[in-house]
Amino acid sequence: MSADSTPLQSSAVINEAVQTLRDGGLVAFPTETVYGLGADAKNPEAIKKIFTTKGRPSNHPLIVHLAAPDKFDQAQIDWVALLAPWARDLSEEALRLINAFWPGPLTLVFKKDKNVLNELTGGQDTVAIRAPAHPIAQELLRKFKGGVVAPSANRFGKVSPTSAADVRSEFEGMLDLMVLDGGDCEVGIESTIIDLSSGDKAVLLRPGAITPSEIFARTGVKVYQVGELQDNLEGHGAKEDLPRVSGSLKAHYAPTTPLRLYASGRVLDALSEYPDTKSQVAVVVWDSESSLVLEDHPSIDAEEIIVSSDPNTFASRLYRTLRDLDQQGWDLILFPEPPAGENWDGVRDRLQRACFGSGPSSSSHASN
Structure with a gap:
């Protein structure tokens, strides 16, 4: 999909969406993967609203979405400063992945900063973060000047939405839900999730459009499969030690038809x-x-x-x-x-x- 076919949302509409988020409301917005149901990542009441609206179990963690400020004359974005309120222990590998793939459909899991709300981490000591590439998502996040948690904008366990119409049909009864229309999503499946929280190995927790071999080719970082870890490290890095992440339940993305x-x-x-x-x-x-x-x-x-x-x-x-x-x-x-x-x-x-x-x-x- 070319950029010019994206229905542009006026600044006024984006500003209204920003105000909605600041007031603790929910805003559905497009990303390159699927449409997200967004709330202020620092507002526990707003985060609870996401779980009740979706019917999502509260121990299921959310992904924090961040945007870099407009880079006028910066050659490289200072992601370290942007991540400081959310994540700790940023490794050299993490920065290589970030500089190669952000903004884009790659979510990284870090040890969380102490101020990150338990409501969004599912009570874990890790936080998942991504920088979406969709221009409307970026404009919303830049103007909001903060993190937005945004699981897919659908009822829990059901098929994820890839258009604004999907979101509206999913939440028909919610008249007050603001939906930003950014056309059809280009990637169409949720982001790749890589766990960097253990510090020594990058582990694939959810496959997506960005593959381990592409990551290796562009950054030299080897991404391990969960199965490889169990073979290599008896007792260490076993599945139980890995963070729970979005979309990792056995039943998900499901139609009502068999x-x-x-x-x-x-x-x-x-x-x-x-x-x-x-x-x-x-x-x-x-x-x-x-x-x-x-x-x-x-x-x-x-x-x-x-x-x-x-x-x-x-x-x-x-x-x-x-x-x-x-x-x-x-x-x-x-x-x-x-x-x-x-x-x-x-x-x-x-x-x-x-x-x-x-x-x-x-x-x-x-x-x-």
């Missing part, structure tokens, strides 16, 4: 496992694959939905596709399993959690 993944070429197996053969099924297929043989199942009303086999394009439209299919009244949605490789890890992670949480009863196990 969602299943099928292995390449195995769509008929997936259909036959589904009990009701009179079903209307939406079968999502790669644009690179020819039409599937669905005639073998005459009792199933199946329709193909073509999606891009490019990982970035697929990611940018994943939630849009899930949301649209969810509203069309299918009995089942079948998605192809994403190919192997870390370029697909982010969408594979989202799809697996969406499958686990999907179906009409998903509210009952969204708490796992």
